[in-house]
Amino acid sequence: MKIKVGDQVKVLAGKDKGKTGKVIVTLKKQDKVVVEGINIVKKHQKPTNNNDKGGIIEMPNPIHVSNVQKIEEKARASKTKKEAKKEE
DSSP, X not given: OXXXXXXXXXXXXXXXXXXXXXXXXXXXXXXXXXXXXXXXXXXXXXXXXXXSSOEEEEEEOOEEGGGEEEOOHHHHHHXXXXXXXXXX
């Protein structure tokens, strides 16, 4: 897997298509990554000793690696320079 924790990625498929975020966790055996702010689901949780009230918690779910693309800062900068040269 070429994507690591801390990388900026863009979502290519799914309900959050086109959004970008930072990778929080990688699950190598499942080929999935957890991206902050992407694929948010609501989980119903019972009251426990740690959480007396319980309730509905929003948390990010893993997304398959094939549905994300790593964003490289250098590649984005070089594309803008080429476009500027064409306009001249």
